Amino acid sequence: MASIIDGVKKPTFDASKVTVIYVLGGPGAGKGTQCGRLVEDFGFSHLSAGDLLRAEQNREGSQYGNQIRTCIREGTIVPQEITIKLLEMAMSAELKTRSGRGWTDGKGRFLIDGFPRKMDQALTFEETVCAPSQVLVFEADEEVMIRRILERGKTSGREDDNIESLKKRFQTDKELVQPVIKYLENKGKVLKINSNQSIEQCHKEASEAIHKVLV
Ligand SMILES: Nc1ncnc2c1ncn2[C@@H]1O[C@H](COP(=O)(O)OP(=O)(O)O)[C@@H](O)[C@H]1O
Numbered sequence: 335m336a337s338i339i340d341g342v343k344k345p346t347f348d349a350s351k352v353t354v355i356y357v358l359g360g361p362g363a364g365k366g367t368q369c370g371r372l373v374e375d376f377g378f379s380h381l382s383a384g385d386l387l388r389a390e391q392n393r394e395g396s397q398y399g400n401q402i403r404t405c406i407r408e409g410t411i412v413p414q415e416i417t418i419k420l421l422e423m424a425m426s427a428e429l430k431t432r433s434g435r436g437w438t439d440g441k442g443r444f445l446i447d448g449f450p451r452k453m454d455q456a457l458t459f460e461e462t463v464c465a466p467s468q469v470l471v472f473e474a475d476e477e478v479m480i481r482r483i484l485e486r487g488k489t490s491g492r493e494d495d496n497i498e499s500l501k502k503r504f505q506t507d508k509e510l511v512q513p514v515i516k517y518l519e520n521k522g523k524v525l526k527i528n529s530n531q532s533i534e535q536c537h538k539e540a541s542e543a544i545h546k547v548l549v
């Protein structure tokens with residue numbers, strides 16, 4: 335069977351026709367929740383790297399299923415070739431099927447949630463797909479994130495919404511994701527939002543920042 339990966343190479347769409355916003359933050363910081371709200375406001379396509387990986391993991395015949403499952407359970411990062419290819423394919427598909435609906439400036443609007451989580455991903459995506467216009471980073475205290483994830487775990491069915499996986503995800507966040515945030519901060523693209531606050535307050539701060547990017 336053909337692989338979904340045929341090397342990271344130029345995507346099939348024109349990078350000048352898309353606006354990409356990265357949405358980062360620890361597990362349970364509220365990335366998915368806030369993306370849902372921003373989709374309503376601005377007509378973004380919301381691409382969660384974690385959701386794309388879970389879908390690929392469960393796809394019948396996927397040769398990456400076991401590898402993805404192990405990484406997710408252990409809170410480690412899936413090799414970039416897999417994640418970037420999945421993102422690129424999802425972006426191409428959206429650009430074909432939506433053809434501008436809800437994108438008032440004619441550019442494809444993408445919220446990329448939970449990515450990049452490692453420096454190699456940040457650099458490769460920038461080189462082969464495009465650079466982000468803005469980066470939203472939701473920051474919550476560890477005890478707040480633990481409480482939210484354990485609550486979510488009661489119904490999410492996710493193999494990593496438990497305290498053992500969570501501790502490993504926090505470790506990965508410190509070691510790998512924080513350097514990516516520093517790198518993006520040096521480019522002046524990062525807005526940090528305190529997500530111990532209410533969903534409403536986080537949304538207000540996030541949507542103000544997006545307004546400035548999309549004008
Ligand atoms: N600001 C907030 N205040 C209280 N609960 C929140 C807040 N943001 C998200 N939640 C809840 O916390 C859980 C994790 O949020 P989610 O958006 O899935 O986080 P992430 O995508 O960052 O892992 C969800 O059950 C969500 O309803």
Ligand SMILES: O=c1ccn([C@@H]2O[C@H](COP(=O)(O)OP(=O)(O)O)[C@@H](O)[C@H]2O)c(=O)[nH]1
Pocket residue numbers: 359360361362365382383384385387405406407408409410411412413417447448449450451494503
């Ligand atoms: O670019 C990515 C994004 C996610 N993941 C994996 O998917 C898991 C779940 O990520 P998601 O963003 O869905 O969940 P969160 O930890 O933010 O709740 C992570 O812990 C990683 O194992 C990954 O390998 N690369």
